[in-house]
Amino acid sequence: MIPLYGFLEGDTLGLLVLAGAEDTAAELAAKLQQAARTRRAERRAMKLIYRGRVVDPSETVARAKMQPLDRFDVVEA
Amino acid sequence: MDRDEWLHLARKLDWDFSYVSEDDVFPEVPSGRPRLPHSAWRDWDEPYKTTFAEYVANQHEKNAAVEAVRAALGSAEDARKLPPGWLNALKLHAATLPLAEFAAVIGNLRGARFGRDSAWRTTANFGALDEFRHTEIPLLLMQELVKVHPQFDWTHRFYHSNDWVAIAGRHLVDELLLGSNAIEFAIATNFVFETGFTNLQFVGLSSLAHGVGDRMFETMVNSIQSDEARHSQIGGPVLAKVAVHDRAYAQYLLDKWFWRSWLLFAVVTGFSMDYLTPVEHRTRSFKEFMQEWVIDQFLRSLKEYGLERPWYWDEFMTALDHYHHMVYASAYTYRASVWFDFVLPGPVERTWLRQKYPASWSEYEPVWERITDCWRQADPGNDFAVHGTAIVGFCDLCQLVLCNGTPRHNSATVLDRGGRRYIFCSEPCRWIFEQEPERYASHKDVVKRVLAGEAPANLIALVRQYFGLTYDDWGKDAFGGVYPWLHREPR
Secondary structure: OEEEEEEEOOOOOOEEEEEOOOOEHHHHHHHHHHHOOOOOOOOOOEEEEEOOEEEOOOOEOOOOOOOOOOEEEEEEO | OOHHHHHHHHHOOOOOOOOOOHHHHOOHHHHOOOOOOHHHHOOOOOOOOOOHHHHHHHHHHHHHHHHHHHHHHOOHHHHHOOOHHHHHHHHHHHHHOHHHHHHHHHHHHHHHHHOOOHHHHHHHHHHHHHHHHHHHHHHHHHHHHHHOOHHHHHHHHHHHOOOHHHHHHHHHHHHHHHHOOHHHHHHHHHHHHHHHHHHHHHHHHHHHHHHHOOHHHHHHHHHHHHHHHHHHHHHHHHHHHHHHHOHHHHHHHHHHHHHHHHHHHHHHHHHHHHHHOOHHHOOOOHHHHHHHHHHHHHHHHHHHOOOOOOOOHHHHHHHHHHHHHHHHHHHHOOHHHOOOOEOOOOHHHHHHHHHHOOOOHHHHHHHHHHHHHHHHOOOOOOHHHHOOOOOEOEOOOOOOEOOOEOOOOEOOEEEEEOOEEEEEOOHHHHHHHHHOHHHHOOOOOHHHHHHOOOOOOOHHHHHHHHOOOOOOOOOOEOOOOOOOOOOOOOO
């Protein structure tokens, strides 16, 4: 598992999310939304941003070259 | 000889050394820099002068006044009459205050030994005695309240625990009060922390205590404030001297300690003023108190010493509208990780917050709506239905949660250094780290401890085994999620 810091737009804090190397960006975004659900209702049209780039929803964590303790953001599409 | 003439002689007691060097007596490590000969410090002068006899007489009188109010109004029965939200503001202060005051004894004693002029050392001696008093009074008054709720036991336990707030507290206090040299202590603690920020507690919070009818807390903080007003006066003359001889260093210390102090006060005082004090007793918002009692005075002082406002001033002004709201909403949904209870802001409170924070509140409204919706679907008292379960991120400098910036854009920033990865809640925290990485780099935040296997990854295990909380004393919603305005759907 790869520990990553996730920041959901509209939420009030950063969370640690454990990602699998083969998780897709869509799955990772869903994990973060799930982790933040007490403060933000889950929304459908979201995109994941990593190092200033919108990651294709089907792209995996490994392919996006996400490293342990990297930051990613999930924002409204 | 009149008093003032005599006192001037009684404060200026240094002679020139013949048999040892100044470096032997005042080494740089505990005395601080810039390195100046004593002749440069000889005109050091504090505005608030007192004799030992006056000090003892005044302190006796002040203690007698506290004792009198304690005898009349300091019982557990009296505390039970206070609003539940306010009682939790007391628990927050009770835990963070007394042992930090004892650490301040050590800091003042360093000034009493290594301050560069005898008048400075004299005042620092009184400061150390003051801080003893500030340790004992809250320990005495708040420990009594364990009869009201076991969470008051954290008055003594807090700094001995690995609770995340205690880790952040120790990270600050160890450096600010225990580890800093006499010059840094005088500027950081006496000038920035005590002159700059404690008015917020002692004037602002005291007026709120009066409003809710907590005469005991009001008397305690007023009594403490009169001491702080005296010994904090060490800071200005030390800063003035450093600003003349090493302006860049003076500016650095101000910038560093203003930010670090701000984060602590935003949590402790911001929570109390804008959330835990019942809305009908609030006179001003935390931001308004900050503007009146901290910012105006701080900017005037900077001008007086020919210094600039901190480089992150725009970020700080934005944070006034956001930071404590970010942390409170986050901590509400992780309340089992702390030792006090939280109040859910209802429609009346949120209307008040919207009026006080027109630039930012619209970003928090959806968060509180969501939390309220979760309570609507949960049974009363089922706190874990309205609680986070993921591990939270922590800043590698301040050790607080990653809550800086705004809900729209969290300002956390990542740094790679020496083969390690660090994350900071804000640019100022990162900047402070990068100025003295050798001081901070080896410290592990809670996440790093979890990843190193030193702390459990499961939140309940983390709270119980590592933070030292049990069901009886971990934080809950102060009303069990039962509010007259919160209607549950029939199920």
